[in-house]
Amino acid sequence: MALVFIWHLFDEGENRRWRPINGDLRINEAIRTREVRVVNTDGEQLGILPIKEALRIAAEKDLDLVEVAPTAKPPVCKIMAYGKYRYEQSKREREARKRQKIVELKEIRLTPKIEAHDFQVKVKAAAKFLKEGDKVKVSVRFRGREIVHNELGRSLLLQLYEAVKDQATLEREPKIEGRNMVMILSAKT
Numbered sequence: 001m002a003l004v005f006i007w008h009l010f011d012e013g014e015n016r017r018w019r020p021i022n023g024d025l026r027i028n029e030a031i032r033t034r035e036v037r038v039v040n041t042d043g044e045q046l047g048i049l050p051i052k053e054a055l056r057i058a059a060e061k062d063l064d065l066v067e068v069a070p071t072a073k074p075p076v077c078k079i080m081a082y083g084k085y086r087y088e089q090s091k092r093e094r095e096a097r098k099r100q101k102i103v104e105l106k107e108i109r110l111t112p113k114i115e116a117h118d119f120q121v122k123v124k125a126a127a128k129f130l131k132e133g134d135k136v137k138v139s140v141r142f143r144g145r146e147i148v149h150n151e152l153g154r155s156l157l158l159q160l161y162e163a164v165k166d167q168a169t170l171e172r173e174p175k176i177e178g179r180n181m182v183m184i185l186s187a188k189t
Helices: 051-060 082-099 116-131 144-163
Strands: 006-012 015-021 035-039 045-050 064-069 076-080 105-110 135-141 168-177 180-187
Touching: 035 051, 035 064, 045 051, 051 064, 051 076, 064 082, 076 082, 105 116, 105 144, 116 135, 116 144, 116 180, 135 144, 144 168, 144 180
Parallel strands: 035 076, 105 135
Antiparallel strands: 006 015, 035 045, 064 076, 135 180, 168 180
């Protein structure tokens, strides 16, 4: 979510200060309706008031008037400390992103003439990726006339799947795409 800041002057008598306005919520003088339903900081409804009266009440408490439901008739505004609200909201978003696991697609490439030890190294790499929770795209690249013997590639891919069967589920069967044969594995949940 891109945060767009528009700065405006909030006049509190002698205390003049600049406040940012979020692109999503309108605050204070940016609210363009004649009447608003006002909710206090405690959640108590103050009723439907003219905008000037609502702004005066918010200024007396040294807080902001924030439009929380602009589509309601009349719009609902809440008296709150807008800076503190934005800080807490960004903190919640950061926590949500921290707990989120992003699944990546890792790729392992093989050739039909792969040696046994090299194949075992590829199996270990696939097992490691699956243990981390990532998806694994295993592809066999055919060069020249090797494409004629695509059954070798299919058996190689199925052999790799059998080696990691306890950690993986076969998401996509081996399938030819151009000069490659591709199979996708995902971690078991």
